[in-house]
Amino acid sequence: MNLIPELIGYLAATLTTASFLPQAIKTFKTRDTESLSLGMYSMFTLGVLLWLIYGIYLVNVAIIVANAITFLLAAAILGFKIHNLLRK
Amino acid sequence: MNLIPELIGYLAATLTTASFLPQAIKTFKTRDTESLSLGMYSMFTLGVLLWLIYGIYLVNVAIIVANAITFLLAAAILGFKIHNLLRK
Numbered sequence: 188m189n190l191i192p193e194l195i196g197y198l199a200a201t202l203t204t205a206s207f208l209p210q211a212i213k214t215f216k217t218r219d220t221e222s223l224s225l226g227m228y229s230m231f232t233l234g235v236l237l238w239l240i241y242g243i244y245l246v247n248v249a250i251i252v253a254n255a256i257t258f259l260l261a262a263a264i265l266g267f268k269i270h271n272l273l274r275k
Numbered sequence: 276m277n278l279i280p281e282l283i284g285y286l287a288a289t290l291t292t293a294s295f296l297p298q299a300i301k302t303f304k305t306r307d308t309e310s311l312s313l314g315m316y317s318m319f320t321l322g323v324l325l326w327l328i329y330g331i332y333l334v335n336v337a338i339i340v341a342n343a344i345t346f347l348l349a350a351a352i353l354g355f356k357i358h359n360l361l362r363k
Contacts, residue, residue: 191332192329192332192333195325195328195329195332196325196326196329198322198325199322199323199325199326199328199329200322200326201322202318202319202321202322202325203318203319203322203323203326205318206314206315206316206317206318206319206322207315208315209312209313209314209315209318210311210312210314210315212312213310213312213314213315214310214312217310219309219310220310221307221309221310222301222302222305222307222308222309222310222311223298223310223311224297224298224300224301224302225297226294226297226298226301227294227295227296227297227298227301228294229294230290230291230293230294230297231290231291231294233290234286234287234288234289234290234291234294235287235291237283237284237286237287237290238284238287238288238291240283240287241280241283241284241287244279244280244283245280
């Protein structure tokens with residue numbers, strides 16, 4: 188078994204999942220969502236929710252955990268965006 | 276073979292990949308990247324590049340195509356963010 192592609196896959200998954208953490212922290216701190224796209228966060232949050240359902244179907248813990256975390260982060264950012272749009 | 280989880284997986288992949296298109300369009304139009312996180316786009320762009328390399332290793336066309344598109348979109352957004360930070 189070649190470990191290199193597996194390691195690259197795990198590193199890729201960790202980076203793309205964890206990347207929403209600095210965005211969520213920035214959005215929580217500044218409350219600024221002006222340059223964030225509503226379309227992006229709507230599609231992304233729904234997509235990650237479907238990934239989560241897919242992981243539950245497959246009973247795949249890695250897919251479930253990664254997407255549960257990303258869903259919470261993306262949904263929080265989307266919530267801030269919608270809140271700011273409604274305040275206008 | 277149960278088609279429902281496969282369909283959910285494809286829909287999830289399509290949504291999370293395509294979601295970066297409205298963000299890229301918004302960023303191109305407004306040139307505003309103030310509320311975008313540099314940390315997020317740095318980690319995400321590198322992560323998607325690793326997904327692309329992983330897909331090439333596996334010779335998996337779906338992983339290659341989805342991540343090649345997302346890489347271009349995320350790298351363009353990251354480029355705008357860095358450009359705006361350097362201009363300050």
